[in-house]
Amino acid sequence: EPEVTQTPSHQVTQMGQEVILRCVPISNHLYFYWYRQILGQKVEFLVSFYNNEISEKSEIFDDQFSVERPDGSNFTLKIRSTKLEDSAMYFCASSEKGPISGNTIYFGEGSWLTVV
Amino acid sequence: GQQVMQIPQYQHVQEGEDFTTYCNSSTTLSNIQWYKQRPGGHPVFLIQLVKSGEVKKQKRLTFQFGEAKKNSSLHITATQTTDVGTYFCAGRGGGTYKYIFGTGTRLKVLA
Incomplete structure (x- = not known):
């Protein structure tokens, strides 16, 4: 079964450092998402991306965050200056169709970010 | 803003017992999805409900969308140890x- 792949699986970074989390969505999917999950808590929406632009973002996704699709396969989340509270599991996800059409969202295994 | 709550937060059942988790939204929904997340794993899509009052079944799992499209439930009949995990509605x-x-319901099944 096709899957969303994420790298790294775990990253430890110093507070204030920049982090880039990478994702390869499923190849024929057009809609891409980032979610995060703080340990033991619920999954939180960060951003959705379609047609090379952000289609929606949450209040969590402030100016410290950015997303990019630098080529035809990768989808990245950048955190410009990490804070302790950014420590979480970051999930990339993709779907073939958009939410209006009824989309099955496939999640990657996640990138665990620890800010120290 | 929109909030989605689930109850119960935790549930321990004996293997073979039934299990139900309830999901309530503060606003009317266009559609709702259910996910299962194993410990240490990622959310795995289970099903999507779109229509008011819709009921869908997947083997031992029954999903229901409320008439007002503000609540939903997931019922598992005769739980097995493989059902362990956290169930999220979205x-x-x-x-x-x-x-x-949603806030998730963490299910433990005791053999």
Whole structure:
């Protein structure tokens, strides 16, 4: 079964450092998402991306965050200056169709970010 | 903003017993999805419900969407140890891409 792949699986970074989390969505999917999950808590929406632009973002996704699709396969989340509270599991996800059409969202295994 | 709550937060059942988790949204939803997350794992899509009052079954799992499209439930008949995990509902309001995940129900099945 096709899957969303994420790298790294775990990253430890110093507070204030920049982090880039990478994702390869499923190849024929057009809609891409980032979610995060703080340990033991619920999954939180960060951003959705379609047609090379952000289609929606949450209040969590402030100016410290950015997303990019630098080529035809990768989808990245950048955190410009990490804070302790950014420590979480970051999930990339993709779907073939958009939410209006009824989309099955496939999640990657996640990138665990620890800010120290 | 939209909030999605689930009850119970935790449930321990003996293998073979039934289990139900309830999901309630503060606003009317366009559709709702259910996910299962194993410990240490990632959310795995189970099903999507779109129509008011819709009921869908997947083997021992029964999903229901309320008539008012503000609540939903997942019922597992005769639980097995493989059912262990956290079950999340995720609701989407109209005119938005984002799914708001519920608080989750963590299921433990005792053999």
